[in-house]
Amino acid sequence: FAKWYRRYRRRKVFIDKIPGPPSMPILGHTLKLFRSAEHSWNYFQLQNRTFYPLYKLWNAFVPLVGLISPDDIEVLLSSKKHMEKSKVYNWMQGWLGTGLLTSKGSKWHYRRKLLTPAFHFGILQQFSKTIIEQSDLLVERLGDECDKSFTVLDPIVADFTLHTICETAMGTKLDKTDKSVTEYIQAIYDIGQVLIHRVGRPWLFFEFFYKFTTLRKLEMKLIKILHTFSRSVIENRQQFFNETITRPNNTSKAKERMALLDLLISVKNNGAIIDDEGIREEVDTFMFEGHDTTASGILFALLLLSNHSDVQEKICREIKEVMGYSKRQFTFSDLQNMQYLEMVIKECLRLFPSVPLIARTTESDLMTASGYVIPADTIVHVHIYGLHHHPLIYPDPEKFDPERFSPENSKGRHPFAYIPFSAGPRNCIGQRFAMLELKSAVAAIIRNFILLPVESPNDVPFILHFVLKSTRTTNVKLRRRT
Numbered sequence: 423f424a425k426w427y428r429r430y431r432r433r434k435v436f437i438d439k440i441p442g443p444p445s446m447p448i449l450g451h452t453l454k455l456f457r458s459a460e461h462s463w464n465y466f467q468l469q470n471r472t473f474y475p476l477y478k479l480w481n482a483f484v485p486l487v488g489l490i491s492p493d494d495i496e497v498l499l500s501s502k503k504h505m506e507k508s509k510v511y512n513w514m515q516g517w518l519g520t521g522l523l524t525s526k527g528s529k530w531h532y533r534r535k536l537l538t539p540a541f542h543f544g545i546l547q548q549f550s551k552t553i554i555e556q557s558d559l560l561v562e563r564l565g566d567e568c569d570k571s572f573t574v575l576d577p578i579v580a581d582f583t584l585h586t587i588c589e590t591a592m593g594t595k596l597d598k599t600d601k602s603v604t605e606y607i608q609a610i611y612d613i614g615q616v617l618i619h620r621v622g623r624p625w626l627f628f629e630f631f632y633k634f635t636t637l638r639k640l641e642m643k644l645i646k647i648l649h650t651f652s653r654s655v656i657e658n659r660q661q662f663f664n665e666t667i668t669r670p671n672n673t674s675k676a677k678e679r680m681a682l683l684d685l686l687i688s689v690k691n692n693g694a695i696i697d698d699e700g701i702r703e704e705v706d707t708f709m710f711e712g713h714d715t716t717a718s719g720i721l722f723a724l725l726l727l728s729n730h731s732d733v734q735e736k737i738c739r740e741i742k743e744v745m746g747y748s749k750r751q752f753t754f755s756d757l758q759n760m761q762y763l764e765m766v767i768k769e770c771l772r773l774f775p776s777v778p779l780i781a782r783t784t785e786s787d788l789m790t791a792s793g794y795v796i797p798a799d800t801i802v803h804v805h806i807y808g809l810h811h812h813p814l815i816y817p818d819p820e821k822f823d824p825e826r827f828s829p830e831n832s833k834g835r836h837p838f839a840y841i842p843f844s845a846g847p848r849n850c851i852g853q854r855f856a857m858l859e860l861k862s863a864v865a866a867i868i869r870n871f872i873l874l875p876v877e878s879p880n881d882v883p884f885i886l887h888f889v890l891k892s893t894r895t896t897n898v899k900l901r902r903r904t
């Protein structure tokens with residue numbers, strides 16, 4: 423008890439030093455904070471706007487602070503010591519196991535080193551053909567929506583990103599008519615809701631209480647749907663792999679050119695430390711991270727563009743400069759040459775970062791650049807959305823202005839002031855893949871359609887979720903571009 427009390431006192435001194443409302447009793451505060459996922463999103467936003475360089479949530483019993491200053495964020499994210507995610511990520515383990523997103527220590531090191539080559543520049547070049555083909559299919563699908571009073575984009579875009587990640591990283595073509603695809607996308611949304619619901623109910627933090635709830639039963643049902651889907655993807659590829667690749671090729675050169683699932687299967691076949699369950703957890707991790715985040719990025723980009731016809735015109739002009747009057751498909755290098763489009767996507771991810779909040783648990787005391795000593799075992803939030811919208815960092819932060827990312831205007835920006843893909847050793851392994859997919863989809867859509875507004879991006883009602891989500895669908899009007 424004496425040890426616990428000493429730790430509590432230290433945390434209390436730290437928490438009391440941070441400006442903000444007085445710490446509230448945990449239950450009252452939690453009920454207030456988590457009345458709904460929408461309410462908690464607004465509460466986080468308020469904290470971000472009001473306090474600088476850091477804000478506090480909860481109290482010394484469960485110390486939780488949020489960093490806002492880029493200098494402090496740099497100290498945390500670039501540290502090799504504080505790489506462990508916060509405890510909330512553990513609740514994803516029923517679904518994702520300890521895949522790359524949720525693992526820690528030597529397991530994370532081994533897997534990160536193993537999987538990094540699967541996102542090498544050369545592999546991306548290989549994938550680009552599939553990504554561009556899928557973008558053309560997306561355009562074909564959207565063609566049916568032209569001239570309607572509005573189109574709900576969410577299911578169409580989620581379908582595109584799931585097919586793209588499966589056909590590239592997993593080497594598996596999904597059946598367009600298969601119902602399990604829509605079931606899988608819905609299950610990912612629902613499991614996010616379940617986990618967020620749990621975060622807001624402190625009594626459910628205890629496994630003993632949680633395991634008797636209907637929420638747990640729902641979680642188990644969703645996990646079954648998710649695992650059945652990912653296992654079918656693995657079996658499919660394993661069969662193909664065994665039939666076509668008879669002689670295992672274990673050279674590092676061969677591994678460099680392998681897509682993610684092939685790499686995992688070949689490593690397992692060659693007796694390295696990964697088993698079927700290990701492959702399953704990585705497939706689940708990459709299918710989730712690799713489709714939900716990019717879908718959110720594309721949806722918000724299209725919403726923004728529908729409200730900014732001038733930016734659509736500039737993208738069009740750039741496409742003409744790169745392609746001339748040719749109607750041929752884009753290539754990897756065409757997309758690489760579209761620099762203005764890249765600035766637009768970067769600005770979209772500033773305003774609507776697909777992963778709005780990340781969290782770590784400090785392993786030992788952490789001295790921030792602003793002079794606070796955050797005690798060990800504190801949950802530390804990096805509210806990426808709050809950082810990207812902070813008026814001290816971005817003047818007129820709500821304005822959509824792709825020129826912020828021109829080479830001249832980017833000069834001198836703090837490297838940790840813009841972190842849609844996080845930063846440091848645990849940054850997003852799929853960021854180049856994501857940029858390529860976003861560019862390909864947006865370029866193909868703008869080349870073929872004029873987007874007209876149905877709603878404003880300024881009043882999207884967000885909810886607290888792992889991926890940036892609104893309570894509403896994303897709607898635009900599509901007209902064929904002549």
Ligand code: HEM
Nearest residue numbers: 522523711712715716719776777780843844850851852856
């Ligand atoms: C617009 C799209 C994307 C955004 C904004 C994004 C953002 C992020 C962020 C912020 C993190 C850090 C998470 C944390 O610290 O908790 C992360 C990690 C990760 N991302 Fe992405 N991501 C995107 C697309 C992708 C894609 C396409 C893939 C895979 C193909 C991917 C795979 C991963 C993985 C596996 C991790 C965990 C890395 C590790 O901990 O070592 N992401 N991503």
